[in-house]
Amino acid sequence: MSQQHAVNGVLPKGKVLTLETMNPNVKKVEYAVRGPIVQRAVQLEKELREGAKKPFTEVIRANIGDAHAMGQKPITFLRQVLALCAYPDLLEDNKFPEDAKQRARRILAACGGQSIGAYSASPGIECIRQDVSRYIEKRDGGIPSNPDNIYLSTGASDAIVTILKLLICGEGRGRTGVMISIPQYPLYSAALADLGAVQINYYLDEDKCWSLDVNELKRAINEARQHCNPRVLCIINPGNPTGQVQSRECIEQVIRFAKEENLFLMADEVYQDNVYADGCKFHSFKKVLFEMGPEYSSTVELASFHSTSKCYMGECGFRGGYMEVINMDPDVKTQLTKLVSVRLCPPVPGQALLDLVVNPPQPDEPSYNTFIKERTAVLAALAEKARMTEEMFNTIPGFTCNPVQGAMYTFPRISLPAKAIDKAKVKGKVPDMYYCMRLLEEEGICLVPGSGFGQRDGTYHFRMTILPPAEKLKIVLDKIKNFHIRFTEEFS
Amino acid sequence: GELQAESLAPCPGEAQRSSTCVFVQGVKKPYTELIDVTWGDPQGAGLKPLTFARQVLAACLYPKLLNNERLPADVRQRAEGLLHECHGGSVGSYTDLPGIPQVARQISEFISRRDGGVPSDPDHILISPGSQWALQNILSVLVRGDGGGGGGGGGGVRSGVLTPQPSYSLSVMSVVGLGGVPVPYQLWEEQGWEVQVEELNRALEAAEGECDPVALYVINPGNPSGHVQRRKSIQDVIKFASEKRLFLLADEVYQDCIYKENIEFLSYKRVLAEMGPPFCDTVELASFHSASKGLLGEYVCGFRGGYVELVNMDPAVMKHVFTIFSKDNAPTPGQIALSVMRGLQSLQEDKGQTVFLLLKVHEVLNSLPGVSSHPVEGGAFAFPRIDLPPKAIQKAKDLGMEPDIFYCLRLLEDAGLFFTPGCEYGQKDGTYHVRYDTMDDLLTRLAAHHTQFMNDFS
Numbered sequence: 005m006s007q008q009h010a011v012n013g014v015l016p017k018g019k020v021l022t023l024e025t026m027n028p029n030v031k032k033v034e035y036a037v038r039g040p041i042v043q044r045a046v047q048l049e050k051e052l053r054e055g056a057k058k059p060f061t062e063v064i065r066a067n068i069g070d071a072h073a074m075g076q077k078p079i080t081f082l083r084q085v086l087a088l089c090a091y092p093d094l095l096e097d098n099k100f101p102e103d104a105k106q107r108a109r110r111i112l113a114a115c116g117g118q119s120i121g122a123y124s125a126s127p128g129i130e131c132i133r134q135d136v137s138r139y140i141e142k143r144d145g146g147i148p149s150n151p152d153n154i155y156l157s158t159g160a161s162d163a164i165v166t167i168l169k170l171l172i173c174g175e176g177r178g179r180t181g182v183m184i185s186i187p188q189y190p191l192y193s194a195a196l197a198d199l200g201a202v203q204i205n206y207y208l209d210e211d212k213c214w215s216l217d218v219n220e221l222k223r224a225i226n227e228a229r230q231h232c233n234p235r236v237l238c239i240i241n242p243g244n245p246t247g248q249v250q251s252r253e254c255i256e257q258v259i260r261f262a263k264e265e266n267l268f269l270m271a272d273e274v275y276q277d278n279v280y281a282d283g284c285k286f287h288s289f290k291k292v293l294f295e296m297g298p299e300y301s302s303t304v305e306l307a308s309f310h311s312t313s314k315c316y317m318g319e320c321g322f323r324g325g326y327m328e329v330i331n332m333d334p335d336v337k338t339q340l341t342k343l344v345s346v347r348l349c350p351p352v353p354g355q356a357l358l359d360l361v362v363n364p365p366q367p368d369e370p371s372y373n374t375f376i377k378e379r380t381a382v383l384a385a386l387a388e389k390a391r392m393t394e395e396m397f398n399t400i401p402g403f404t405c406n407p408v409q410g411a412m413y414t415f416p417r418i419s420l421p422a423k424a425i426d427k428a429k430v431k432g433k434v435p436d437m438y439y440c441m442r443l444l445e446e447e448g449i450c451l452v453p454g455s456g457f458g459q460r461d462g463t464y465h466f467r468m469t470i471l472p473p474a475e476k477l478k479i480v481l482d483k484i485k486n487f488h489i490r491f492t493e494e495f496s
Numbered sequence: 497g498e499l500q501a502e503s504l505a506p507c508p509g510e511a512q513r514s515s516t517c518v519f520v521q522g523v524k525k526p527y528t529e530l531i532d533v534t535w536g537d538p539q540g541a542g543l544k545p546l547t548f549a550r551q552v553l554a555a556c557l558y559p560k561l562l563n564n565e566r567l568p569a570d571v572r573q574r575a576e577g578l579l580h581e582c583h584g585g586s587v588g589s590y591t592d593l594p595g596i597p598q599v600a601r602q603i604s605e606f607i608s609r610r611d612g613g614v615p616s617d618p619d620h621i622l623i624s625p626g627s628q629w630a631l632q633n634i635l636s637v638l639v640r641g642d643g644g645g646g647g648g649g650g651g652g653v654r655s656g657v658l659t660p661q662p663s664y665s666l667s668v669m670s671v672v673g674l675g676g677v678p679v680p681y682q683l684w685e686e687q688g689w690e691v692q693v694e695e696l697n698r699a700l701e702a703a704e705g706e707c708d709p710v711a712l713y714v715i716n717p718g719n720p721s722g723h724v725q726r727r728k729s730i731q732d733v734i735k736f737a738s739e740k741r742l743f744l745l746a747d748e749v750y751q752d753c754i755y756k757e758n759i760e761f762l763s764y765k766r767v768l769a770e771m772g773p774p775f776c777d778t779v780e781l782a783s784f785h786s787a788s789k790g791l792l793g794e795y796v797c798g799f800r801g802g803y804v805e806l807v808n809m810d811p812a813v814m815k816h817v818f819t820i821f822s823k824d825n826a827p828t829p830g831q832i833a834l835s836v837m838r839g840l841q842s843l844q845e846d847k848g849q850t851v852f853l854l855l856k857v858h859e860v861l862n863s864l865p866g867v868s869s870h871p872v873e874g875g876a877f878a879f880p881r882i883d884l885p886p887k888a889i890q891k892a893k894d895l896g897m898e899p900d901i902f903y904c905l906r907l908l909e910d911a912g913l914f915f916t917p918g919c920e921y922g923q924k925d926g927t928y929h930v931r932y933d934t935m936d937d938l939l940t941r942l943a944a945h946h947t948q949f950m951n952d953f954s
Contacts, residue, residue: 019778019780019809019810020741020742021637021710021743021780021810021813022810022812022813023810023813026637026813027636027637027639027640027641027655028640030636030816030819030820033819035822038593038822046592068590070583070584070589070590071588072583072584072586072589073584073586073589073590074584075584076584078588083557083558084558086558087554087555087558088554090550090554090557090829091547091550093547094554094561097566115798120799121796121798121799123788123797123798124798158800158824158827159825169673191823194823198636198820200641317588319588320588320825321582321586321587321589321590321591321828321829322588322827322828322829323625323800323825323826343673346628346666346670347625347626347628347632348626348628348666348797348800350800351798351799351800351827351829352798353827354827
């Protein structure tokens with residue numbers, strides 16, 4: 005209890021806010037992508053700057069999907085428009101192309117006081133929401149999208165957590181259960197822990213290129229019904245960390261499953277432009293839903309998420325994103341609108357950026373050629389790096405690496421010698437964390453252990469981004485190979 | 497959780513939407529545009545942004561401008577320095593916790609300068625997308641929503657947070673949203689909206705059995721009250737928090753908006769430090785600030801930059817707080833805004849203009865029949881009390897709405913002015929208030945409408 009009074013003017017010892025008194029859910033929150041290994045990496049960078057001698061001259065941060073940090077250049081057009089919005093005097097500068105100026109003027113006109121520094125409406129600037137819905141219609145072959153169903157957000161993560169807040173309720177056996185893939189992007193597990201939801205794991209099939217099997221969904225939900233109330237199914241497509249791109253067939257099966265089991269579908273589609281493998285294609289959940297006919301399209305509740313952080317833009321720092329909600333109960337939607345107002349509004353520069361992503365230069369516009377060139381180059385480079393990585397990792401004894409069909413990561417399975425596993429236990433570390441820490445200390449490469457994403461018991465993985473420039477990536481892959489051979493030797 | 501707070505206008509900019517409706521319907525109104533003064537957004541109300549800040553931001557966004565000689569050298573230098581600290585030299589990258597290192601350092605230097613030299617540790621500063629976001633994160637660590645945590649075990653007592661009445665409604669909503677219980681303590685209108693310890697005691701006692709109070713939330717300068725706490729008042733609150741073992745949450749976003757002569761803003765941190773032991777080493781405090789408010793002529797609310805400074809927090813808890821914040825990167829443009837704002841000096845002329853405006857506001861308000869307003873000492877709003885005529889109150893009841901909502905609706909319809917009714921912030925039963933931003937053009941409309949309204953219902 006926090007109510008203790010001073011006795012004879014002497015204050016009782018001990019803090020008010022301790023591990024015991026704080027919200028117990030917070031203790032369960034972990035976010036591996038920025039967890040202890042990253043903190044160590046930051047520490048090593050500091051030491052390097054201060055002149056310490058290490059077996060490496062820089063730390064390569066292959067832990068987080070941050071393209072620009074790894075040297076990817078921003079798309080010129082996007083930054084031109086944003087600069088014009090930030091400092092409208094530049095509209096007089098003839099070094100800026102006319103199509104950039106036109107978009108800047110349009111965005112500024114939609115902002116309060118004609119400035120991107122003003123607050124916007126909580127669900128986002130109206131005309132941008134309209135542009136987003138037009139983009140979705142075009143992407144989905146004409147299936148209508150209503151701007152009132154679009155909520156702009158502070159990155160996709162913000163929107164995902166907002167929807168989860170609405171969905172999670174109940175007590176004991178009635179507590180909301182949320183289905184999420186294993187492996188998964190740890191924002192989900194962190195949010196579920198924070199909100200006190202029950203996490204229901206469904207395993208992706210590593211032997212079948214991380215594909216999703218409906219029978220596994222059924223197994224997971226039947227088991228879960230014994231101790232919670234499953235209400236939500238989350239799916240990341242293209243996948244993170246696995247990179248698998250769901251087939252149309254699979255998406256239909258998932259939708260059917262969601263309808264049968266009365267589940268709210270959350271489709272995280274932030275990597276929708278990052279598709280590399282031959283024969284793979286991005287199918288939006290919404291499109292497939294509507295093409296399945298009114299029996300599904302008028303009943304299944306769906307929220308789709310997108311962002312400006314990935315794809316060819318890589319603008320993580322702007323925190324731009326949106327969600328589209330389909331078939332949401334109107335009363336709940338009112339509550340959703342109220343909920344998003346508590347943080348006032350999403351960052352307006354991010355909203356402006358999103359507007360450009362959904363409204364890129366058209367073939368008849370001056371910036372088109374450069375824009376297409378830059379975009380194609382980014383995506384082609386990623387595709388090549390995806391291929392290179394898979395190829396290289398599969399030459400390492402003890403590595404099994406599925407094709408990187410999409411997204412920005414590779415998630416190879418690594419076999420660890422029994423002695424290494426024992427050593428890890430002695431050191432109080434999970435085996436793949438021990439492995440990754442050793443790699444960091446010896447080669448200066450920062451990865452995230454598979455335990456941070458979830459994996460089948462007895463298997464070990466790590467997630468590495470494919471973002472470093474090709475030349476550097478080759479070196480990284482070589483270093484990992486050499487490290488693994490050494491490591492296996494050491495514990496043989 | 498259930499969000500019970502109803503809001504007349506949940507979205508800033510709703511006025512724009514209303515105005516669209518008005519024009520589409522082709523109804524003639526005695527005004528041609530709506531003035532939305534509900535959200536404390538001076539940029540939205542037409543003030544000109546500071547060129548320097550905007551130039552720096554533009555150069556950071558489009559680094560090709562670093563070679564553009566039309567931009568002054570200091571702008572380019574500043575932008576270069578900021579970009580140097582961004583991963584990959586791009587504002588499109590994520591930033592580490594607590595934010596761009598330079599920005600966290602600048603903030604800590606600013607805090608230390610502000611507090612007469614009291615040291616500030618950049619490692620205890622966390623940058624967030626706006627101060628409300630930071631407040632929610634801290635509340636989520638403090639508040640046990642279902643008394644037991646995780647899966648709703650039930651049987652436990654929910655956490656309580658003492659909140660002022662009147663108060664910034666979104667903060668109270670945040671407490672409710674997390675499953676906590678707001679425990680309102682009245683601010684004394686008769687004493688210019690002061691915080692009184694007897695009232696804090698009363699509120700705490702009333703909460704007994706209802707919830708487990710864990711924190712005390714104060715807003716200084718007050719929103720909507722505009723009151724600026726004096727040192728003694730702050731000390732009393734700190735002593736109360738210490739004695740009753742409450743975590744102190746100090747919302748100080750309006751600290752740059754002080755108008756009254758001979759008052760200076762004293763931060764909770766500074767007063768705490770200057771109280772010496774045992775308080776300075778033991779009282780746990782989180783202070784919140786934002787880039788969104790301030791007298792510098794440059795308002796960047798839309799960029800979403802804010803921060804919290806943690807004082808005397810248990811290091812084990814701090815680790816978990818960092819994990820919570822690590823999931824939410826503060827937008828880089830917002831961090832740049834914070835950096836530039838902190839580096840700029842107050843523009844004396846701007847302050848002078850605002851002080852003049854406020855005196856005018858005070859004069860006009862108190863000249864209106866049935867309106868009484870305390871002088872606005874700080875903040876961005878006025879919160880006058882309106883003694884509504886009985887006929888108006890009756891009419892409101894007939895329409896099934898709160899009397900101050902009725903007043904505000906009429907004001908919106910007839911004069912195109914968008915104020916927020918006092919019931920949204922909490923007020924003493926039987927009293928009515930309105931909150932609005934202290935801008936000048938609206939005073940004429942307000943005066944005219946108000947006189948008419950009072951006549952209609954006399």
